[in-house]
Amino acid sequence: MTIELDHLMWGAASLEQGMEVAERLFGVAAAPGGAHPGLGTCNALLSLGSAQYLEIIAPDPEQESTEFSRRLTALPEPALITWAAASRNLSSLAAAAAARNLGVSGPRDTQRATPSGETLSWQLLFLHDHPYRGLLPFFIDWLASPHPAASNPPAGELERLIIRTSMAGELQALFAELGINADVEAAAEDTLSAQILTSNGSVTLMSTEAALDARF
Numbered sequence: 001m002t003i004e005l006d007h008l009m010w011g012a013a014s015l016e017q018g019m020e021v022a023e024r025l026f027g028v029a030a031a032p033g034g035a036h037p038g039l040g041t042c043n044a045l046l047s048l049g050s051a052q053y054l055e056i057i058a059p060d061p062e063q064e065s066t067e068f069s070r071r072l073t074a075l076p077e078p079a080l081i082t083w084a085a086a087s088r089n090l091s092s093l094a095a096a097a098a099a100r101n102l103g104v105s106g107p108r109d110t111q112r113a114t115p116s117g118e119t120l121s122w123q124l125l126f127l128h129d130h131p132y133r134g135l136l137p138f139f140i141d142w143l144a145s146p147h148p149a150a151s152n153p154p155a156g157e158l159e160r161l162i163i164r165t166s167m168a169g170e171l172q173a174l175f176a177e178l179g180i181n182a183d184v185e186a187a188a189e190d191t192l193s194a195q196i197l198t199s200n201g202s203v204t205l206m207s208t209e210a211a212l213d214a215r216f
Helices: 015-026 067-073 090-099 168-178
Strands: 004-011 031-036 041-047 053-059 079-086 103-113 119-128 138-141 157-165 184-186 191-198 201-206
Touching: 004 015, 004 157, 015 041, 015 053, 015 191, 015 201, 031 103, 041 067, 053 067, 079 191, 079 201, 090 103, 090 119, 090 138, 090 168, 157 168, 168 184
Parallel strands: 004 053, 079 138, 157 184
Antiparallel strands: 004 079, 031 041, 041 053, 103 119, 119 138, 157 191, 191 201
16 A cells, blocks of 8 residues: 655744744644643644645643754754654554664554544654654554544645655665655755645745754
């Protein structure tokens, strides 16, 4: 089964900053999502279509800081830090990644409470011991929870995720081996960019060096 993009992770030093910049870009206010217990973060969400969304993620002042939240705090401006791909079989994906000598963490059961009191539950899988930083996605299975794209304010339609790296051939081969549907372009520097078509025209979100290193 082909593994497709699920959501973009856009990091900010504070949720207020991330939401303010997003509203200027898209003309739509993001919906607060909730806190991630133990991760030290909280989020707000915007839909990018029927099955994709933008997650604005930032340190949660109500939690103790973590290495990840401290990296977000250090970001001078909001930027793409990584992306998530959807898979309905994380165990098989974990085995395939381990067979290619990648470090594997998960599948991990995760949940958060929404502002309305609903509890969302899902599973996450992370790959480590690779040089691709935030260019290589983490993986999510929403299980029986409703997908966030269906219930959050629409920012626009995701037109394209662009992955550029000097390791384009290696990364594209790894994507093919794991069944990930994403294109990689050769470039001197690592970058993630997302082109989003809004009612006011096209908006491009970009990574930075610090943001690509911030991924958990």
